[in-house]
Amino acid sequence: MGCCDAPGLMPIEEALDKMLTPITPVTETLTLPLPDALGYVLAEDILSPINVPPFDNSAMDGYAIRLSDLEQNPTLPMIGKSFAGAPFEGDWPAMTTVRIMTGAKIPEGCDAVIMQENTTVDGDNITFNQLSLRPNMNIRPTGDDIKVNDVVLKQGARLTARDIPMIATLGISHIKVFRKPVIAFFSTGDELRPLGTELQDGQIYDSNRYGIKPLIENFGCEAIDLGIIPDCPATLKSTFERAQQQADVVITSGGVSVGEADYTKDILEQLGQIGFWKLAIKPGKPFAFGALDNAWFCGLPGNPVSAVLTMYVLVQPLVAKLSGHSEWKAPESIPATTRSAFKKVPGRTDYQRGIYSIENGQFVVESTGNQSSGAFRSMSLANCFVVLERERASIEVGETVQIQLFNPTLF
Structure with a gap:
């Protein structure tokens, strides 16, 4: 019995472990x-x-002073200026002040900068009105940042x-x-038509490639779009062979369910190994993962929301590890109070599309409406996933759920 024939659905956590464990980051480097x-x-x-900064500099437009001078007289004559890139040069006599601009080098001996708003100017005579003074006021010291x-x-x-x-x-x-990992991707299905063509009876436009490509690029990878591949075993096999010679990962959308025209499983068994096929996730149950001879393989479901969700939840951490992005973190879960009901049947972890807001400092969330895996408008309206636990049932208004705010890859 193969893994694809095993009863039950694999939990997401187990699937991620099986996906990530064999992945080793790319080692090729570029300068x-x-x-x-x-x-x-x-x-x-x-x-x-x-x-950084490489020298003491002024945090304000104002006047460089010695505190000891102001203790003797609140009015000092201005004897020079210090600008960014053109510092004050020469001797700085006692009982005088230097006009200084933000970012300009501090004259030697200066121990405070008084902002210009706290002065009265009478020609070259500057009266300092600030009563509260302290050493190094408004001075950014060398190496203050780095x-x-x-x-x-x-x-x-x-x-x-x-x-x-x-x-x-x-x-x-x-x-x-x-170097960035390279991902080749294509859609499968005789019903798919490219944009700009007229639909015939029973046909739909291929939208999945338009969701997959920006996600690949937002994940920090290079994308190779191989287009729409018909449900023809010979064509599919040659496309897989070509894709794995060009890429580190091959991604398909469609062709991974159990229909009579889904040939992907048979081809993968010829060209590599299948890790798993069905997951306890909704939407996105028919997600496949495996290894070709020269590349990893991820098979996404054909429904548009399922394809984007599985890219986000499952493929994203895989390519993060592959790219060496060791600081990548999964989206954080945040508790939120429901402002609408959410229908759910126990058995799969459910990622429903939601709209969160903050009321009185607390997160609240409501459904975007139609949660069908083919209804992409609900994805477009959403700003978070409402992650409903595997064995949880329907949610009523006022209950607490976990939400995941979209990370930048979905913006």
Whole structure:
């Protein structure tokens, strides 16, 4: 008896363990210019070669002073200026002040900066009105943000739009990253038609590839779209063979249920091994995972919501491990109070689409309506999944459920 013939449905946790255990991260590395590195995973720690800031600088537009001078006279003549990139140079006589701008280098001997709003200006004479003074007021010291040899990002971090400018402040122009995993994907089914064509009786548009491709890219991988493949065993087999030569992972949508025209199972048994076929998840029960000769395989259900959900819940952690993204974390579950009822039959973990909001500091959630796996509008309206436990039954208004806010891959 093969795994696909075993009775019962595999729990999600067991499926994830079976998927992730054999995965080893890619090891090939690239050295990229910093502007091209967005979305890649770091192949080594980034250590700061400099202090940030590299010198004491002003946090305000104002005047550099010595506190001891102000103790003698609240009015001091201005004898020079310090700008960002053009610091004050020369001697700084006692009982004088230096005009200074935000980010400008602090003159030697300065122990406070008084913001300009707390002064009265009469020509070059500056009267300081601030009564409460303290040493190093409004001065950002050398290395206040980052010190030399600090680890600013660890190997395994995926570079975001927040990381790139931070690395740039260190003067680092090129960084070492892991190459992105490559994922080839295609849809199967004689009923599918490409966009821009007229539908005949019994046909539908292929929407799944338009959900799969952005998710692949948002996961930090490169996508190869192999199009729509008809229900023809020879064509399917040749497509699998071609896909596994180009990619680390091959993803299909459709063709993994138990219909007479679903040939994927037979082909996979010829080209590799099937890990499992049916999961205790709703929507998305007919999800398949296995290994081809040269690539991993994930077979998504054909229904649009099921395809996106299984990509998000099951494929996302797989490719995170494959890419070396060691800092990836599954979405956090948050308790919320229901503002609508949710229908459920025990037996499968149910990911229903919901809309959460916050009332009086507490999370509340309501259904998006139609929860059919073919009704994608409910997915478009949602901002979270309502995760209903495997053995739980229907939920009434006012009960507590766990929700998972969508992570950025779904935005």
